[in-house]
Amino acid sequence: MKISPNSLNLYFECPLCFWLEKNRGIKRPAPFPYELNLAVDEVLRRDFDKHRAKSGSHPLLEANNIPAKLFSNQKLLNEWRNNSKGLEYYDEKTGAILFGVLDDVLDFGKGKLEPFDYKSTGSSVSKIYDRFQLQMDVYTFLLEKNGYATPRKGIFAFYTVDKGNSFEDRLPFKKEIHIIDTDPSYILRTFREAVKFLKKPAPLGHSPECDFGKWAELLKL
């Protein structure tokens, strides 16, 4: 069994939906794919890889005075970026795997690594949602369990659409760096709790906050 930050987020949001997905393979209805965000991610990965191969530094990091290089092991990074693999931690106690698919990693020297995530949005302001915090906490946990030191921070490169600009066959972006503190201390406990929960029978209903539960509830009228 493999658990990702998204799965943990679903566990917080609605245990029944989480249970159905992980235990029965029944997922919430999928939205249309977010093709433009995927395109931005792909182009960004290639751009950062180009700089990784050249000097290891990147103009965006330099402009924000971040004293780090891009993680130089491209082969390992490709594994961490792979949706079907990712960066993993196998928990002997539960026999389950916690994993994360990273965008990129920064190297602060002396073996210190920091997770680095690209976010693109069409809204005017960048926002750190709770799920972004959880994502970085998990990545920090995974890096540490894989034997790396971390500065207990996560870094985001936000690309927000520059709507003051014109179109001219391209979508213009503004770039912003956000750094957050990360806390991996609760991750193992939460992960084990979620795995344990899956071994129990299904909960009797959705959580009160679950959109799917509210929807189903209203239809019982």
Next chain:
Amino acid sequence: MDRRLGVARPPGFPFNLNNAVDKLLKKEFDIHRIAKTRHPLMEEYNIDAVPFQHKKMDEWRNAKKGIQYIHKPTNLLIMGAIDDVWVNPQGELHIVDYKATSKNGEVTLDAPWQICYKRQMEIYQWLFRKNDFKVSDIGYFVYCNGRTDAEAFDKKIEFDVKVIPYEGNADWIEQTILGLHKCLIQEDIPEMAADCDYCSYRKVAAQESYKFSKQKK
């Protein structure tokens, strides 16, 4: 259930990059609307038209208002919010919809799921005709395909922009409105469609938790 009970399907995350493309395209076409000139895309595709000037343009584009028509036999208010309207020298309107995606290869309207784009265009054409405008059967999709092969990212995603003409046919609309009205006024909740993802999910979720609640008793 959406219309009668106000119970909408749970929403996903918004497609705000697509919305941003729409917004910037609108701005770009508006420059030509004011100047009454052809946009370079219209020249490239030999479309003899300019963006249409009308005092209700903003209202038609507003998702909360749009262009509206009350269908007398059913008393249903039909509405749709458009992206753009162009006008040709004969005074006929071309309905225009902007689409943004990112995929390998050329964008087309040929995939089975894109029937929803065609219906969307046909409803808009019907609405404008019902509002007494002279409307051409030809509508246009301004289809933006984000390129992932661009050399460097820096500050932008580049698009290949294509204008795809589509000849609409509104024959199905009248029947469909009568049908959906019949569906809406019936007292019982209709059966779910076998391939509805949302209803299937709700059903399975209820079954799974019910199984265990029975075991407990």
